[in-house]
Amino acid sequence: MKSIEELKAxxxxxxxxxxxxxSTGDTRIVVGMATCGxxxxxxxxxxxxxxGVTAAGLVDTVTVTQTGCIxxxxxxxxxxxxxxxxxxxxxxxMTADRAKEVIEKHIKGGEVVTxxxxxxxxx
Amino acid sequence: xxELSLYVLDITMNSVRAGATEIxxxxxxxxxxxxxxxxxxxxxxxxxxxxxxxxxxxxxxxxRKVGLGIPFLKMLAExxxxxxxxxxxxxxxxxxxxxxxxxxxxxxxxxFIPMGxxxxxxxxxxxxxxxxxxxxxxxxxxxxxxxxCAELKEILGDEISLAEPEILMWIGEFLNEQYAGAEE
Numbered sequence: 313m314k315s316i317e318e319l320k321a322x323x324x325x326x327x328x329x330x331x332x333x334x335s336t337g338d339t340r341i342v343v344g345m346a347t348c349g350x351x352x353x354x355x356x357x358x359x360x361x362x363x364g365v366t367a368a369g370l371v372d373t374v375t376v377t378q379t380g381c382i383x384x385x386x387x388x389x390x391x392x393x394x395x396x397x398x399x400x401x402x403x404x405x406m407t408a409d410r411a412k413e414v415i416e417k418h419i420k421g422g423e424v425v426t427x428x429x430x431x432x433x434x435x
Numbered sequence: 436x437x438e439l440s441l442y443v444l445d446i447t448m449n450s451v452r453a454g455a456t457e458i459x460x461x462x463x464x465x466x467x468x469x470x471x472x473x474x475x476x477x478x479x480x481x482x483x484x485x486x487x488x489x490x491x492x493x494x495x496x497x498x499r500k501v502g503l504g505i506p507f508l509k510m511l512a513e514x515x516x517x518x519x520x521x522x523x524x525x526x527x528x529x530x531x532x533x534x535x536x537x538x539x540x541x542x543x544x545x546x547f548i549p550m551g552x553x554x555x556x557x558x559x560x561x562x563x564x565x566x567x568x569x570x571x572x573x574x575x576x577x578x579x580x581x582x583x584c585a586e587l588k589e590i591l592g593d594e595i596s597l598a599e600p601e602i603l604m605w606i607g608e609f610l611n612e613q614y615a616g617a618e619e
Contacts, residue, residue: 314609347504366600378563
């Protein structure tokens, strides 16, 4: 069984790393987690971003955060990507698989996945 | 929503948005009933606001004109012969303010839905609000699952956020092991 004591070991391991981590990353991925987002499947999308950013070793520069309803419920799950000195990108009708693709192509590769953006969505 | 754990997530988000610093999530199950209770020390609601909760066209938000969280929960609970009860004390009324939402479900009813990934719900809440002290207790006939963010913070101190991936992963494993024990 895991014990709370184990956390002490994790803490010791993390201490140096966290100290150098900047408080605000250069890139912010924001997932809508209000009723509309949750009902549309935002929880696995958020999870895919958290795990994907961690797996890609980008924790120091990319932060994943949650927000409430931004008013376009019919497009949920909605994910906004804010990058330094760039225009905000809004992805709509996201899934965990699409999240993985966005991490690969956009967050790591710098190419916006246009087909999932709100601009490409049929209104 | 097709998992009960998503309802727990949705209802607890109300506490987060109410500015709560202490939120307890308690699930109690026997063979017949499942009751979950979310209690917080957030800003609370006035009596008038509590009365209007069942009305989907009532919401405190400004980004849209409908609020479906409580109506969804109430519909599911009542479909399974259960209920939803909300009690609240507004910060305008007392220093001891906060809201308690309790929902009871008949587990053997045909309209009852699976629990789904409750561990993922807890992790999602902590990831989004690492500064909030969540306590999570799930009592089943044969086992209890427990997590207290305040206890974890005592060990980790102020400099390490519970939202750090390593910590979240540990929390997930910690809870999943307790649940796995329950199935033995």
